Amino acid sequence: MKLSPIRGHVFVELMDHAALAQSSIVLPDSVSKAEFYGGQIAGVGAEVADVQLGTYALFKPRSGDVFSIAGRQFAAVHERDLTSTMDEATFKLIRPANP
Numbered sequence: 001m002k003l004s005p006i007r008g009h010v011f012v013e014l015m016d017h018a019a020l021a022q023s024s025i026v027l028p029d030s031v032s033k034a035e036f037y038g039g040q041i042a043g044v045g046a047e048v049a050d051v052q053l054g055t056y057a058l059f060k061p062r063s064g065d066v067f068s069i070a071g072r073q074f075a076a077v078h079e080r081d082l083t084s085t086m087d088e089a090t091f092k093l094i095r096p097a098n099p
Helices: none
Strands: 009-014 037-044 056-059 064-069 072-078 082-086
Touching: 009 056, 037 072, 056 072
Parallel strands: none
Antiparallel strands: 009 037, 009 072, 037 056, 056 082, 064 072
16 A cells, blocks of 8 residues: 655654653643644655655644554644654654643
8 A cells, every 4th residue: 555645745653642751852831732743754745845754743733634554643734734843862852841
């Protein structure tokens, strides 16, 4: 099976919030656990310019559609709805302010 995002969309493989709970970068209080979404970029549409496959990103959950494939959760998000990108080491340090 092949699944690819179209135009300016990306697929983000979602990461478990509990896995980030031991980290040391705290997001602001305005970002609650329910609003914190992030993961590794697993697919990039043809019109996406600023996002690389394999990098990590944060976004708000209402900005994309969440789906599962083979037990793994993904979100289809438009590039403009990503709030930041980073490397894996930085991503692993991030946690919600109010878990």
